[in-house]
Amino acid sequence: MTGRLVALLALLATTHAFIDDALDVIKLGKEIGEEVLMSWDVIGKPFNATGGVELPLVRRRERQVLARLAGVSRAIERLELALDKSDAVAMLMAQSGGRGARLELRLTDLADLLARVDGAEKQMRKYVQLQGQLERSTLEQFAAWCVSPDRGALPGLLERAHALLVPPHQHLLGRSLLQLVLDDLQEVHPDLCELQLSPHQLIHDMYNTVSLTEIKGYAMMQFSWMLLRIYGKGNFTQEASLTRQRYSERSTQTAAAARAALAMASRDLHRCDPPAHVEGQTYAEVTRLLQGYIENEVDMNPDGTCKENCAFYTLAENHGCFRDLYCQRQQKCEGRILECQYIDSDMWVCPAGRNSNRRYEWIEYENGRTLGHAGTCMRGSTKVDSWWRWLFWHCSYCMCLCEESGPQSHRYFSLREATSDSKNNKVVTGVRLVKLGRVFHLQVSQGSLGERGHVTPDGWVSVQAFDPEDMGVKDTVDYHTLTYEKRAIDLDQLDSPEGHILTGVRFRMHGPHLHFEIRSTPFNYTTGRLSADKSQWISNDNTDGAEIPRSKLHLYRPDIPTRTHTPLPVDSKHDQYIEFVNTDLEADAAQSTVPFIDIQPVQPLKGAAMLSGAGVIHRGARGSGGFIAVSLRTYDYTRHIKAEAPPKDFEDVETADFAPMVN
Incomplete structure (x- = not known):
């Protein structure tokens, strides 16, 4: 040879x-x-x-x-x-x-x-x-x-x-x-x-x-x-x-x-509605942020009088229970009472179950107006009547909103970072929102990045659970509390610069808004090596008060989103925001806080794909509260698509030891 x-x-x-x-x-x-x-x-x-x-x-x-x-x-x-x-x-x-x-x-x-x-x-x-x-x-x-x-x-x-x-x-x-x-x-x-x-x-x-x-x-x-x-x-x-x-x-x-x-x-990707909505598996709720609440005006002022009307009580609180009337039969609002209005003097009220986050299943007024889906009442309905006091003062029952803290109030969002182990060359391969106790967290899955975009899945990165009342845990540092004044969340789809890949996500406060950010890390596509020390956080810091303001996504008479029988598409756009609000009075007696939170994981190819961006979106439609959800942006392969031509010439080579048979 x-x-x-x-x-x-x-x-x-x-x-x-x-x-x-x-x-x-x-x-x-x-x-x-x-x-x-x-x-x-x-x-x-x-x-x-x-x-x-x-x-x-x-x-x-x-x-x-x-x-x-x-x-x-x-x-x-x-x-x-x-x-x-x-x-x-x-x-x-x-x-x-x-x-x-x-x-x-x-x-x-x-x-x-x-x-x-x-x-x-x-x-x-x-x-x-x-x-x-x-x-x-x-x-x-x-x-x-x-x-x-x-x-x-x-x-x-x-x-x-x-x-x-x-x-x-x-x-x-x-x-x-x-x-x-x-x-x-x-x-x-x-x-x-x-x-x-x-x-x-x-x-x-x-x-x-x-x-x-x-x-x-x-x-x-x-x-x-x-x-x-x-x-x-x-x-x-x-x-x-x-x-x-x-x-x-x-x-x-x-x-x-x-x-x-x-x-x-x-390159955007999100989850659709599942075949069946299951609380704790596909969605979770913010609770007791703004909830419909019946209160008589006599119990909303320290004097115990009925000199005003319901509209006067735009911001109030409970000061007692006059003569142990209907107030004795319901859980009182332990926080602020907001935006009261008068609907009718007398009503039938169906209380919710003892383990429910709701206060009422439905309310039916004598004038025929119904709040919620009236029907049978498992615990028996209660007749609630306003009354006259000293002939010229009408003590009216008002329909208000209650904002309260406490064990039943789940309205906290973690501000802690959720990142991949970029120092060991791992990248984010999926994102989801999870609810642990009363707190919503961002969680990421990670995978090991190899040559030419190859990703080996490595599973979900564990989240450290905490409660807002834990020692050493601080509001505005570790978590954000949704309140009437601070209940907006920004809706953005963020992407990394060319040559960068997704290695983290987090919430932070930007003014009164809960704001989403991504961590972007440069990498070499051929070798798959990350430059972890050059990572940067990227966000869209526009506000609703800027010269070109961030626009608000309004919810029109929103009902509970799981009641919707048609798929809910993405109806938000980049550079918007949405506020958590109560459900519609007629549809749900204002008993739920919407949007709900979609907790389905977004993880293309089961964690074996490269990602360059992520975002927070809203899926909804007219008449539905919809869902807040996370979205992902997959890596742009366009510049890597090129044909590699084979070598051009097939040259004959003399070999002394090879003589094939010719027929």
């Missing part, structure tokens, strides 16, 4: 190690291209053999080529397993109901073509495993199919799949399938939360799936040319070169189409 051949084999061994570590289709395609080129160098230049007798070297070279093909197949299979976790084409097919016929037909065609190439590649793997038991004619026939010009053979399948993504004559054949998918995702079906993939991720994964199919096809075709050459069917140097050129052209065009689609695809 010549010195050059020894060097080539050593280089091939090194290349196999690199292929074993390939984490994405771009790197894998480049390295398989190099593997193919060096394999051509190893098999050498054919020349005529005499006697028509199959030489042992033919079998040896066949085994060498198939061994290298087996190494390539293993690398493809490993990456394929990773991509199967988010098979974009399969997901789109599963969600195809209601889509346009044009898109559905093209997705079906693409799925069929990819499946046929995949089936051929699996058959090739089987042949490689059983090579010692197969007749040469079996391998020869398969190799011939892999390079045949017939439309149904492998090259034809690859060309037809490519034409769906990059139509050769767009003015005749229409737009790219990637563009049709993008239009569908962002216009017809804007919510991908049930898939836990952003449109950007779905387009990127679709590109990966098609690119991996191209790599499979390229490897099968090149190694087929090698086998045919070993079997003495010809030289095939020019054919192999044309295969490489066409693979390079298709890869370049597909990458350009993918970049164009990715640049326009949304």
